[in-house]
Amino acid sequence: MTREEHLRRWSAAHGGTSASPLVRVWLDGVRRAASPLAAAGVPPSAVTVLGLVLGLAAVAPAAAQAQVGGRWALAVPVLLALAALADGLDGAVAVLGGTASRGGAVLDAVCDRAADAAGLAALWLLGAPALPVLLALGLGQMHEYARARAQAEGMTGPGAVTVSERPTRVAVAAMFALGCGVYPQAAATWAGVGAWAGSAAALVGLVQLLVAVRRRLSAQR
Secondary structure, eight states, rough: OOOHHHHHHHHTTTTTOOHHHHHHHHHHHHHHHHHHHHTOOOHHHHHHHHHHHHHHHTTHHHHHHHHSSSSGGGHHHHHHHHHHHHHHHHHHHHHHHHHOOOHHHOOOOHHHHHHHHHHHHHHHTTTTHHHHHHHHHHHHHHHHHHHHHHTTTOOOOOOOOOOTTTTHHHHHHHHHHHHHOOGGGGHHHHHHHHHHHHHHHHHHHHHHHHHHHHHHHTTTT
């Protein structure tokens, strides 16, 4: 499949959203990585589940550092990054292999939410207070639910690309977990700041999305 065809199918799968130059570079890299998997007949659902397993696995090194010390948290950003890569690959494998399905989209969404929770759980285990962790988790879930509900009501596309999309959630959890690993003596501080940063971004992103949804649905009446 050519680069242009892949971009066209990606846009169609995302409600006609145009890919920015940065997204185009990412999609081109993902297409190249996914091509051998699609050619080998690897099911996209298998890649989706692999991403979930990698995301959930990030909890283990966080728990290990909390219990025995050391720099176990250095493994957290690696696992979260691999999980994010798998999250991008599954859709590309589905598009390139012509196996995209509604069931696969639902599985992908469920696994993404579970992986988001795992990243926040890692920060909690590393010392973040429960309050910002729960706020970040709840607001992030509301963000995705609001978008899905608006699309069910007829909104096309994502409504708005906010400051708290999944790449931001992954980046925040990974970056501050890295700080916990590099500076284990200040792990609780790094984890706490990360959780509060995640909750603040989630709140701003939710407001951005709700404003955009209201405008889009009002315009479609």
